[in-house]
Amino acid sequence: MRRAKLVIAPLTLLLFLLPGTAVRADIYVHTDSQGVLHFTNAPNHSGYRPVMRELGPGSGILSLAPGRLEEIIRSASDRYGVDPHLVRAVIKAESDFNTQARSHKGAQGLMQLMPDTARLHNVSNVYNPDENIDGGVRHLRLLLDRFQGDLQLTLAGYNAGIKAVEKYGGIPPYPETREYIRRVLQYHQRYRGNGTISIREETRR
DSSP states (O other): OOOOEEEEOHHHHHHHHSTTOOOOSOEEEEEOTTSEEEEESSOOSTTOEEEEEEOSTTOOOEEEOHHHHHHHHHHHHHHHTOOHHHHHHHHHHHHTTOTTOBOTTOOBTTTTBOHHHHHHTTOSOTTSHHHHHHHHHHHHHHHHHHTTTOHHHHHHHHHHOHHHHHHHTSSOSOHHHHHHHHHHHHHHHHHHHHTHHHHHHHHHO
């Protein structure tokens, strides 16, 4: 069995290694006939596909290309039987598609997983989009099952925690949680109408 090798274009490698450097280029990957992965910011043939892109002037944060993010969302949604539009809506409300997002309460990554939630779902790197989304969608599945498919209670549980929902026998009387549910449902409706087009538009902002 051959091991995959990584070949990174010099400019791309320099951008990754220089401390304090704001990465200002899209990153593309290509797998050649020998199984070698080539990463570059300047693709020279159609075999390259985008895997990461810059967020915009001055951001200094590199984000996944919309197509790759869509692949991860669909894969996790299929795996756990969760509506992908709901997943997109939660990501939009939680992190606005920022893979490096961190809240003042300690929630991290695209789906803003708290440390306890990450441990519950075996997420070792919360800033890895694949792991973060897998853990977040798995948690949504747990909540949907716990609250018998009730979407509002599921979102309340995602925002305020299962114990808070059970304590109040419904949506907790927290303004933040009520506003969170309203926002996610609004995004959910938008994505149900626009799907992938909307996620591409959102990540360009």
